[in-house]
Amino acid sequence: DAKTTQPTSMDCAEGRAANLPCNHSTISGNEYVYWYRQIHSQGPQYIIHGLKNNETNEMASLIITEDRKSSTLILPHATLRDTAVYYCIVRVSNYGGSQGNLIFGKGTKLSVKP
């Protein structure tokens, strides 16, 4: 079972920041937080991941709380093309096989509206 809890759906106005929350209260010390998104009928797309520090790349920022029990993915200026299902996943990054696989929940369906 997925170790994360996310809202089922969220709306965001085009051009505004989209803040997607994720709870992972049982995260272990060696587990990373990963974010993927899936645009309708396409394969999931990697967005960002982090361990304890905040991370930023060209797509998004990831804010992880100090106790690591929750995180927020921020899309700074959402566009219509950001409409997708966003998955928050905890994963032990240093292992392959069954331990390193991605366990997807149902994610958050983000709808960006004009």
Next chain:
Amino acid sequence: ETGVTQSPTHLIKTRGQQVTLRCSSQSGHNTVSWYQQALGQGPQFIFQYYREEENGRGNFPPRFSGLQFPNYSSELNVNALELDDSALYLCASSFRSNEQFFGPGTRLTVL
């Protein structure tokens, strides 16, 4: 740098038949993972291949099997197809256990 590709895009089979799906990994990646995504659900891990060996398996029966070739491409084989096998099958490649990059998927319909 080419991304992950999968073939075919769509496939229709009947119950009891066998199917083979193919995946070419991204350049520089040596690990391939396969996932099954039923309609309205998140992807579910089937198995992973690393250096041509199965390197972990999810909760799927033995009629789901796979291969990885020396060029790191991979096949997913499903025998004795059942109606519930209808799904989007996703392949993801990575360098060892680093972040996984997904292909566009193969949509399998079992009638």
